[in-house]
Amino acid sequence: MKLSEMSCGNCGTVINMSALPAATRKKLMVMGLLPRTEITVVRLAPLGDPLQVRVRGVDIALRKQIAENIEVEAL
Numbered sequence: 876m877k878l879s880e881m882s883c884g885n886c887g888t889v890i891n892m893s894a895l896p897a898a899t900r901k902k903l904m905v906m907g908l909l910p911r912t913e914i915t916v917v918r919l920a921p922l923g924d925p926l927q928v929r930v931r932g933v934d935i936a937l938r939k940q941i942a943e944n945i946e947v948e949a950l
Contacts, residue, residue: 876949879926879942881916887947889914894944903941907931914947 881887889912892900907930908914917927917934924939937945 876947877943878914878916878928878937878945878947879939881947881949883916883918886913886915886950888912888950889945890948891946892944894946895941899941903935906935907933908935908945913950 876887878887878889889908889910891910892903892908895903912930915929917929919926925936926939926942927934927936928942929935
């Protein structure tokens with residue numbers, strides 16, 4: 876499933892981010908968003924963009940376009 880398809884409060888594990896451009900993927904990896912890392916959707920904006928996710932205790936706001944390219948496995 877894609878990260879953008881998860882609803883608020885759901886947890887998952889990042890599986891693949893290879894669909895992202897290299898520069899974007901590198902920035903996310905520096906922030907702690909790595910494969911096999913647990914991720915939680917904290918909240919969605921009223922119109923669905925951006926979404927707030929928690930990775931390793933840090934909250935990150937991601938655009939829906941980026942979240943659509945991150946594959947996760949629901950826990």
